[in-house]
Amino acid sequence: MIQIEVNGKTLTAKEDDTILSAVRKAGLNIPTLCHMDGYPPSGACRICVVEVDGVNGLVPSCSAGVRDGMKIKTHSQRALEARKTIVELLLANHPDDCNYCVRNENCELQSLAAELGVRRRTYTGRREMLRIDASSPSIVRDPNKCILCGRCVRVCEEVQGVAAIDFTKRGSRAQIGTAFDQGLNLSCCINCGQCIVVCPTGALAENSHVKLVLDALSNPEKFCVVQHAPAISVTIAEELGCTAGSDYDGKMVAALRRIGFDRVFDTSFSADLTIMEEGSELIHRVKNNGVLPMITSCSPGWIKYLETFYPEFRPNVSTCKSPQQMLGAIIKSYFAEREGLKPDKVFSVSIMPCTAKKFEANRPEMAQDGIPDVDAVLTTRELGQILRMFGVDMNTIEPEAADTPFGTRSTAGKIFGASGGVMEAAVRSAYFLLTGTELSNLNLEAVRGLEGVKEAQVEINGLKVGVAVASGLGNAAKLLEQVKAGRKDLHFIEIMTCPGGCISGGGQPISADTNAVKARMKALYQIDASENLRTSHTNPDIKRIYEEFLGEPLGEKSHHLLHTHYAQREVVR
Ligand code: SF4
Ligand code: SF4
Ligand code: SF4
CATH class of the missing domain: 3.10.20.740 (Ubiquitin-like (UB roll))
Structure with missing residues (x-):
């Protein structure tokens, strides 16, 4: 010292x-x-x-x-x-656009200008109207608002290992751009949105679906259904200016009803469904000498990364759709049928921590007979915008429960929101499905926390099952390289696109609080510790949907509605 x-x-x-x-x-x-x-x-x-x-x-x-x-x-x-x-x-050639800007009142450049007492334009620089890139289903880039800080380039390359964007041109014409200056949709961008979260200005933002949702809510022809991902209830409070890690689950359900949704569901329910399908798939692979290690498929940024950079691992990845897409498919089939609604009358919205979910919902294979399973995806930030627009007061609103028939979720589904959560939930159910008994300790502490790679061994029926968890795609690549080099002790790998999992997804609140992500993670595990229904296979609504509609995990209906396939993509960078 x-x-x-x-x-x-x-x-x-x-x-x-x-x-x-x-x-x-x-x-x-x-x-x-x-x-x-x-x-x-x-x-x-x-x-x-x-x-x-x-x-x-x-x-x-x-x-x-x-x-x-x-x-x-x-x-x-x-x-x-x-x-x-x-x-x-910096402001000399910056647009005077604060009132129209997505980062108004949460912009580091704007705040700093105010703190330093910049109250008039001292210099006037050359202003060009640079082309806004709105080609991506997930991200919009406005180079006019870019201050060339380089944070997005670093996170894209150093954390995600993607390098879809970089500095281009020189001197006063320098910009951040993609290879050959093509739209982001043609680059190798995996839509994670981590660049948005680190950007100090409004140069990067999600491709907003707010108008799409408002139009549907005011259309009497549409039956509007919404699902919210496991991590949203512990981050929406922060977006609305409250303490990081507060759980607004019931209040959010009530608020979504107040703004006009006909039904409100929790994606944690379909996280339970994912566990039933994915757990059964893992057991099937282990018993039948299938391709191992099996790798999770719920994070759509990871799926595009796999298709672009590691296509040789496609046979390892579970064929399960993500929980968003599973619930979307079930809403437009089982639920629509139950309610006597035509699938095209149902407008299905999901609220996600993740910008890549917008890309996923847009994939052609995520539709039945040309009708998309999910019609619009809002990030936590976009939900915050709508709640503020409707003047919802979260302090006074009384909590309400989610709707039937998907109203019950286990906490195993809820911890999907944190890195390691899918693995912990899967181990809880795989143990039961193989042994017929419950684990004496449901907690798998070794896969919790914010480290980039976590590993554990679980003994099930005498078999030592090796599991590993990676979050942030740079960390995932390290693990995949080990497997490529011949590592054989792993049976199941969880990969989440964003460091720490969905709690720090690219659609989450942009916060100056350096402890926010830890608080969000802690909140999810507190929910898990405080409730009794902690395993997906004991969820009564999951049992009922198999009895009434799906039949059995990996059955014909599941195969048709809940599973998918992957493509190989070109690397452009
Ligand atoms: S990026 Fe910041 S300073 Fe620039 S227009 Fe947006 S809010 Fe204003
Ligand atoms: S969304 Fe992700 S992959 Fe795409 S440019 Fe941003 S950081 Fe890179
Ligand atoms: S993080 Fe934002 S302001 Fe910084 S270089 Fe990237 S786009 Fe420009």
């Missing part, structure tokens, strides 16, 4: 701290528009400059290391003026 002086006060820092990390640990903040915690510094924006005694110029605090006895002024007049000038220069 060493001693440094910050603004006249002595602080202790580690030898390998940067000025920025040491100052932040001491509870002070220095603003930055390019830095991301946990990544090596890029020093791109220079907003974080500080004065250091004995150094002539200003020093970028994100990339300068501390040394013993260093004297630093973080908010000297010179540093503040430099920051203000940088922001004024």
Whole structure:
């Protein structure tokens, strides 16, 4: 440990701290528009400059290391003026669009300009109307609002291992773009939306389905049904300005009814259904020398990544559709039939933590007789927008239960929202399906938490079942490379596109709270610990749907409605 002086006060820092990390640990903040915690510094924006005694110029605090006895002024007049000038220069060719911008009131550039007292346009730069790329079913890119911080490029390459976007052109014409400047839909983008979550401005956003949903809600010809993914109830509160990790399950159900949905279902129910189908598929593969390790299929960004970068693993991936698509297919068949509705009269909306779900719902194979299983997908952020638009007061609204016939979910379905949750839920049911008895301890602690790769061994009927969980596709690639190199001890792998799973999906609230993801995960496991129905195979509504409609897991109806296949795609980057 060493001693440094910050603004006249002595602080202790580690030898390998940067000025920025040491100052932040001491509870002070220095603003930055390019830095991301946990990544090596890029020093791109220079907003974080500080004065250091004995150094002539200003020093970028994100990339300068501390040394013993260093004297630093973080908010000297010179540093503040430099920051203000940088922001004024960034705004010189920035559109004056805040009122129309998706990030209005949650934009780092806007907030910083306000904090630094930028109240008039000091410089006027050349403004070109650059083409907005709305080609992707998931993401819209507006290069006019881009400040070239590079965060999106880094997350796409360093976390997801995709590299669909990069810096293109030079000098004042530099932009973020795709290979050959094609639309994002033609690139190798896997639609994860992690670039949106790290973008400090409105240059990246989801392809909004809000209007589509509002039109359907006001159309008397449509019977509007909504499902919400397991992670939404623990993140919508945050989107509405409440504490991270608050569970708004029942309140959200009530709110969805108030804004006009005819039925409200929980995707955790079809997560239970996924476990029945996927667990049975795993057992079938183990008993019949099928392709192993089997890999989960519920994360659509991962599926596009598989199809693009690892097509040789297609036989390993479960043929199960994702819970979103399973419930979509069941709503337009079993539910529509039960209610006497024609499938094309049902407008099926899903609320998802994930931008890739918009792409998934759009896949041609996710339809029956040309009628899509899911008609519109809202992210948590879009749901927040609609709830604010309708003036729903979540503080006063009374919680309500989900609708029949899919009103009951187990907590195994609920923990799908966190990395490791699918695996834990699957192990609980696979153990029962193979042994006829319940696990004495339902918790599989080894696969919980935010580490990128987690592993465990579970003994079932004398067989040592090797399981692994990866979240973030860079981590998944490491695991897949081990399997390619001949690793044989794994039977089942869970892969989630986003680091930490759906709780940090690309459609989740964009939050400055660095502990938000941990709070969201904790909330899901608290729900699991506090309820009694903790296994998918004991869910009475799951038993009933097999009795009344599906027959048995992996049966003919399931095969037709709940399973799918995968394509091979070209890598364009
Ligand atoms: S990106 Fe930020 S500063 Fe730019 S228009 Fe949008 S809200 Fe305003
Ligand atoms: S959505 Fe994901 S894959 Fe596509 S550009 Fe953004 S980070 Fe890269
Ligand atoms: S699109 Fe956003 S994250 Fe990417 S460089 Fe531009 S401002 Fe930064």
